[in-house]
Structures are given as structure tokens and as C-alpha cells.
Amino acid sequence: MITTTFKALNDDTRRSIMELLKQGEKSAGDIAGEFNISKPSISHHLDLLKQANLIKAKKKGQYIYYSLHTRSLEEVFRWFVQFKPDERVHLRKPKIRLVAS
Template sequence: MTVPLNDVFKAIADPTRREILRLLRHEEMSAGDVAARFDMTKPTMSHHFAVLKAAGLITSRREGQTIWYALNTTVLEDVLAWTLDLAQGAKGDSR
């Protein structure tokens, strides 16, 4: 995994960021559309987007003045694979 797991876990530890991921699971959304769902300042929303991007959980693209965000399922799949591997290892270690 190219993104440290600590960054991913830090990102998903926050309920606002989990809600942002939930919103993006079906479609790409503009920053404004996502922000409209929350009662937060633009700098606070920008911080949440930055943490999610740093963890590799979302991607962004600029179209004119609009920034579009999308879920990056690759990182989520890596985390799920790591979790399943950990769980299977724990089952195999029982004595």
C-alpha cells in the first residue's frame, strides 16, 4: 500500500470525513455540493478534503472554478484486504 495505514485510519476516524466518503460512494460531486450538506466553514471543509486526499481516499479534478471529488476505491480495497488478512491470521493463530 502506498499510503500509510495510519493516514487512512486517521482520515476515517472522523465522522464528518466518513460522511463525505458515503456521499461520494455513488457519484463524483463538486466541493460545493458536498459542502452544502454540512454546517461548516469553507476552511474546515477544505481541511477535511485535504485529509481524505492525503490518505488517498478521494481524488480531485478541477474544471474551471469547480473542484470535483470522487471516491478512490483502490485504497479502500487495500485496507479491506489488510483487514481480512489480519482477521484470517488471527483465526489461524488460535490454539
């Protein structure tokens, strides 16, 4: 649901979490350590991002590692494209591309 995705992205902390995860997977505690916010609050943010399929969780022992899962970003991407009809946008990497400009 695109509503869920937009809701998840409508928060500074959550967008920062996503940018943080560009570095690779991180445990919930590591993520919480980067913000001046309580762990329950971070846990809640992670839950909303997970609900929106923007991140995924993998449990390892007593740790839970979170990483980017940008599948649903494509959906939002597509939503934006409708407003920019004169621009060519590739959502998928083409097999062969020859571009001259």
C-alpha cells in the same frame, strides 16, 4: 501508508463525505452544502481524504470535483483480513465463480 488511511477515516464528517460521494462526483461547494460546517473546515477534510487516496480531485473551470478513489481502501481491507482467517474474502472480482451453499 495505512496510518494515513486510518487517520482519514477516523472522523464522522469524513466518513459521511465518502458516503455522499457514492452518488458520484461532487464539487467542494456541493459537499460543503451538505454539512453545517464552514467551507475551510470541509476543505481541510477533503485534503485529508485526498492525502489518504480515498478520494481524487479534478479541476474544471473554477470548480473542483471530488470523487471516490477506493484504491487505498483495499489496503485497509487487507489489514482486517488477517484477523478473520476462517473466512474467505476476495479483494478482486474473480473471472468465473460457481458457488453453491
